[in-house]
Amino acid sequence: MRGASVGDGGDASTIRNVSIRAHYPVRVTAEPVETRRGGRVRSENARLAILDATASEFARRGYEHLTIEGIAAAAGVGKQTIYRWWRSKGDLVAEAVLEDRLLGERFHIPDTGDLRADLATWLGEVFGMLAGPEGEGLLRSLIAAAADNADIGRRLRERIAGEGAGSGEASVTDRLRSAVAAGELATSAPVAEIAELLVGAVILRALSRTGGDREAVSRLVAAIVG
Structure with a gap:
């Protein structure tokens, strides 16, 4: 379809509309x-x-x-x-994670009333997932997307460590606040910083391709939350 011109008798609005349709049907x-x-x-x-x-x-x-x-x-x-x-496969995968379409359940921490056991269970599952080739590829994708796009980095941080996991389940911060309310953690506990330490431990172990057995995970939880 050829673009309209003033000579065709169309006004400016018509010309703009036809031009858009000609290039982006x-x-x-x-x-x-x-x-x-x-x-x-x-x-x-x-x-x-x-x-x-x-x-x-x-x-x-x-x-x-x-x-x-x-x-x-x-x-x-x-x-x-x-x-x-989307500029890359990494950006697309990152948005699928952010939209809770991909691996959403991995970010949800159970609440059995025992914070340390819940964190150990969650970390063990995440470490196990990241130890495989699919997990390594996913982590590389998320890190690359976050490094290339500040907004994606911010949203990933909020998605994994912050509030609002996306489907009514507890994020790391949500679970820690629940523990404070239940008396499992002191009211003065630095919840945001503890959440960052837990997520940082996940990233560090994934990058070094080391997971950890049950005892190692329990020691890690004890070192972070006491």
Whole structure:
């Protein structure tokens, strides 16, 4: 479709609308849309389909074999659509984590009434997951995405250590505050700092590719929370 011109008799608004359609054809539907970088508009339905496809492909193929082409095929979109909204596979995986589409249960700490046992159980599960190749790839992806994008880094910190885990389950900080309320921790306990130490321990051990047996995990919990 050729762009309109003043000579065609269209006003400025018409010219702008035709120009946009000529370069970025959009099928008019009732779907909600969201404005992204550079004024781009994306379909919310397509965004969620891509994030769900990322999670399913990750579970099926693992991080190392996860491809933009495979995600696009599973989501029913072109890979250029994905690259228009996310700069890299790492950014896409990070958003899937942030949206609770991928490994959301790994960030939820049980609350059995025994803080130290709950933390030891959680750390053991996380260390076990990160010890495998899929976990290593996921961690590298999240670190790279956070280093490249300050907003992703901030949101990941809030998602893992902060409040609001996303599905009504306890984040690290939520679980620690529950322990304070139950008398398991002193009211003066530095909850935010303890949460950061726990998450830092996860990252350090993952980067060094060391997990830890049950006794090592229990010692770590005792050293951090007393």
